[in-house]
Amino acid sequence: MKNQKPILNVAVPTPQRQLFDYVIPDEFIKSDSTELFIPGCRVLIPFGNRNLIGLIVKISQSTDFDLKKLKPIKALIDKEPLVSKILFDFFIWSANYYHHPIGEALLKVFPGNLRKGLPLPKTTTRCWKIDKSYSSDNTKSVKQLDLLSLLNSVDHKTDEFLKACFGRSTISALAKKGLITEFQKSYTKEKVSFPKALKQNPKLLNDEQATVLSKLSIEKFSCSLIDGVTGSGKTEIYLQFAELILKNQRQVFILVPEINLVQQMEAQFSNRFDLEVLTFHSNMTDNQRLLNWTKAKNGEAHIIVGTRSSVFVPAFNLGLIIIDEEHDQSYKQQEGFRYSARDLAIQRASNDSIPVLLGSATPSLETIQNCIKNKYQHLYIKKRIGLSQPPKWNIIDLKNQSISNGISEFAETKIKETISNGKQALIFINRRGYAPALFCNSCGWVMDCANCDSKLTLHKAKQKLICHHCEFTANVPLKCLACDKDSLVPVGMGTERIEEYLKNIFPTIPVFRVDKDSSKKKDFMENLHRKVNGAEPCIIIGTQMMTKGHDFKNITLVLALDTDTQLFHPDFKNQERLGQLLTQVAGRGGRGQFLGEIYLQTYNSDHPLLEKLVKDNYGSFLQDISSEREVTLMPPFRHLALIRADSTHSDKVINFLKHVRSITNSIQPQNRSINYIGPLPSMLEKRAGRYRYLFQIRTKNRSQMHSLLTKLTHQMGTIKIPSSVRWFVDVDPVEL
């Protein structure tokens, strides 16, 4: 319908795949201020019978809706768009690429406080200055006099600084006497100049590092993979390349896969640069997060270190994005808006015409494939820095070993040997808790989760049986719930059980357990680093948490207790991930002057993939994985998207997905480059009380995938779906 008044197309936080149209209230029309409505501004809108915060996405002249039924917006919240047009367009592009409902996606990329309608915070800092002249009669306190004389000489200091030096009470005492007064100092942009901004001199690069750095260009968009073995000094390259960017008055974003790596990376940058280094992750309060978001937007923060969601943080003048540990699956959000922060960072960098660095010792197959296709630049660092040698790989064939508590005889002597040589050992087992199942010896009953297709894990410290896939917990039964006999035994190994066993064998040696449960304690990681780097012999037991980024200098023995579970796990990325995990954990060893060794316990010592890892290297292992994906028509040789659905009734999901398949087929029949598979059960078929199924779409070209999904999701809006069925799209999934 035609209309002379502009129509606002607004993104509303609802799972519907559409924008909602609103009219501008009369007072704006009368005062001729309709140009205040710009895409990227928030508006308060009536929606149903409630008021919501929405985002203006577009301004159009007409609407498909009945014009008379359009409601006026209640209020315009922002005077100017929250982010630049180029960034807002990137947000919209992201929602479209992942086919996530536009309103939900667009609002979720903003900090929670902005979603609630709060204004952008002022980024001023609280400062103190001398109020009136003072003499030593005013106070007897030495601290107070020191503070006064400091302010006398420098004019003003921040509240934060004074609190740290003199304490809160000193400040408030002086304020009470009226000797000092506070004021808000607003931020003034200062030119970043080197070497002034260097706190610490750059380290001397070796030849390989220097070659890599020389191949990086600050000029335009490029994506470079730094494929450097563990301990090869990738971080130093990040730091020195970042310096070149900062010198040009531009900002640097560094993304890390996990929250416990943020602090380490932040320390690396703030130790090197006398600049504003801020973090961004989910462990901050909403206020802190919005403040750092705003400082990044204003250019007050020079460097942002953060997790996945940082890819959506605005910048004043972004010059570089670094994705550390690019292979890590944590970059892919696994619920809701299922974006990959790595892939989006590359898109964002391309929009902004800036470089992006991917770093890893174990690059993902899709990244290697992009290097082969010359989309990314492949840069190698094959040697470790300094004198440290690559770890030596070995296999322990469990077929010829007696095993006690998951540790073979041979492995146990290796641990003893390591300890008596005064060195440290790292035991890797990717399962937390005491034992993955509680089993009845007399009737064979196992305690299952009531809501999932999984067994309950016994946690001895908590004295609970816990489901690792949902919230379910249960008390540990004394007798079998099926036959009432007193014959329940824990089966299988978890970190807690290994810890108990090793503490028994080595009563005088410190044994540390590193997993999600133990690391919850505040400062756990810092304490661990301090203790372990004290160089006393010790044993560390860890899950995959241990494999990420930690730098322990004195580990010489790494022992992987269970390689077989993941080796035969059916998910398509699992073998690739096993290679990454083992290579990363092996890389924790031998980082000092002594040689590191890794031993893999397995019943499949002649498995070709293990042989590649042990006798050859990760690169050649990955080639085998690659050939298998090529023949099975899986990524990166096909583009993959899933229509995932779940319901409390399995027949409802299956029928729904059969319907989805027939719709898909009517939009686009299968051919040589477009294939459909399923409906198939998801990896854990029943989870949190819901049956999960998926329908696979594979295409040869990205554009085929995108247009098919666009048509499909559009048609799905017109069909009737049973109320128990929920569905969503997963583009470029990392698990099935």
Add this chain to the structure above:
DNA sequence: AGCACGCCGACT
């Protein structure tokens, strides 16, 4: 996702 409307069972 919310939220209202509506149509059946079991309470004061």
Add this chain to the structure above:
DNA sequence: GTCGGCGTGCTC
């Protein structure tokens, strides 16, 4: 009689 269970449908 009416309180509340959640199935169904709508939101510019």
